[in-house]
Amino acid sequence: MTAQAYVALSPETMADRLGALPVLVDRVGPPQSWQVREVGDGNLNLVFIVKGSAGQAIVKQALPYVRLVGESWPLPLKRSFFEYNALIRQAARDPGSVPDVWHFDEAQAIVVMEFLTPHVILRHALVEGRQVSGLGERLGKFCARTLFRGSDLSMKPAERKADLAMFAGNVELCDITENLVFSDPYFDAEMNRHTPGLEGIVARLRADLSLKVAAQHLKMAFTSRAETMLHGDLHTGSVMVTDTETKVIDPEFATYGPIGFDVGMLLANFLMAHLSQPGHEKGPGDRAGQQDWLLSVVTTIWENFVTEFSHLWRTERRGILYQASLYENQGHGLASEQALNDLLGQIWRDTLGFCGVEMHRRILGLAHNADFERIADEGRRAACEARALAMGRQLMLGAGVIPSITTVTDMARRMDKENHL
Ligand SMILES: Nc1ncnc2c1ncn2[C@@H]1O[C@H](COP(=O)(O)OP(=O)(O)OP(=O)(O)O)[C@@H](O)[C@H]1O
Ligand SMILES: [Mg+2]
Secondary structure, three states, X not given: OOOOOXXXXXXXXXXXXXXXXXHHHHHHOOHHHOEEEXXXXXXXXXXXXEEOOOOEEEEEEOOOEEOOOEEEEEOOOOHHHHHHHHHHHHHHHOOOOOOOEEEEEOOOOEEEEEOOOOOEEHHHHHHHOOOOOOHHHHHHHHHHHHHHHOOOOOOOHHHHHHHHHHHOOOHHHHHHHHHHHOOHHXXXXXXXXXXXXXXXXXXXXXXXXXXXXXXHHHHHHHHHOOOEEEOOOXXXXXXXXXXXXXXXOOOOOOEEEOHHHHHHHHHHHHHHHHHHHHHHOOOOOOOHXXXXXXXXXXXXXXXXXXXXXXXXXXXXXXXXXXXXXXXXXXXXXXHHHHHHHHHHHHHHHHHHHHHHHHHHHHHHOOOOOHHHHOOOOHHHHHHHHHHHHHHHHHHHHHOOOOOOHHHHHHHHHHHHHOOOO
8 A cells, every 4th residue: 555545544543644744743732642532423524633732633534435324325535625625715715714724635535624612513502592693794704705706706717717627526526416405305215304294295395396397497507507616515514603703614515506505505504493493492482582593693694695795796896707897997887786786686596596495405305404303302393394395495486586585584484383284
């Protein structure tokens, strides 16, 4: 075996394998002082916490298969390369939004990065009923900055085309999205599962021909509209928080796609968190405050996205699209504002559609979320999930006519009171 051949790490081999890395010795301390522990809550990769006399680090290594499933589901090591490349771009486009990357080893598929502490996964905090100040502002700005600055609105054409070509290589992770998000929920696919009690609404959704058409229109948008570099898996399990700080992790699904994809996925996860809250009540109504807050985050994310995107449009539009030379420089600033409004309208409609499919796939597909899964009583869980399924359908079919984020939050409040089983 050459020095380059890939070998999976383990806590026992960590000091031998990475103990000579200057950045780790510097930040964590001499390898003799290291204590290594596998985090163990990821589905796809190995993630270790390395703790030493000087500090801590995260060592994330891709496996040649899906960790949760095993060798029967191969998945290329190259996802680590895309994760690394997405992380450094997100750090440049929205400084402070992601953990600092300290080292990357392509052959070993290892990313060494800052250990976020005392951060926890946002989804777990939401299930527990915790709130995070500044969350919606941070996430709205993250979306606007990374999505604007990864597009032809901002980048130099040669750089953007090179990135487009590079991220097009993330074939296998895109394939997961293409199948698991856009197709599997809408038929009886092999890897699907759902909570008992949902059979009626599941049958109705799968018989809804307009919905199937809408899902495939969205899939076509995802595969063909390479507008910007997406995070690709922007849900509340990809966000780590303290009470006051928000960081985004795990962009291994990064690819070029429609701007509304990340925003829609993110909003879907907050709407599902909202609709799952009654399942976590200890007494009647004791999650009402949390529900209100979750919907306020939905509004804040969208509003901050629009405000920041508009700000970047007015101040940083240096790419090949909608050039100032055509508008502002001709005294046609109004046309630029009209173009911005049109574009935001398109992003809004996309966002609603992607939001809807994400709500379906998390309940009907392979990858479920803790918001619902942690509701032990299946009857209560099914009641909450049915509302999310119904809302997902309304968002997908109504994407062209839903006028505002208030309409969406009003819809969530109404759904929360209805029975869709
Ligand atoms: N920089 C970090 N600081 C602290 N903890 C982290 C960091 N990165 C990852 N973790 C922890 O490791 C867990 C798994 O990380 P991550 O989500 O990146 O792995 P994954 O294998 O890609 O998982 P999945 O794709 O299933 O979400 C996270 O849920 C979090 O608890
Ligand atoms: Mg991941």
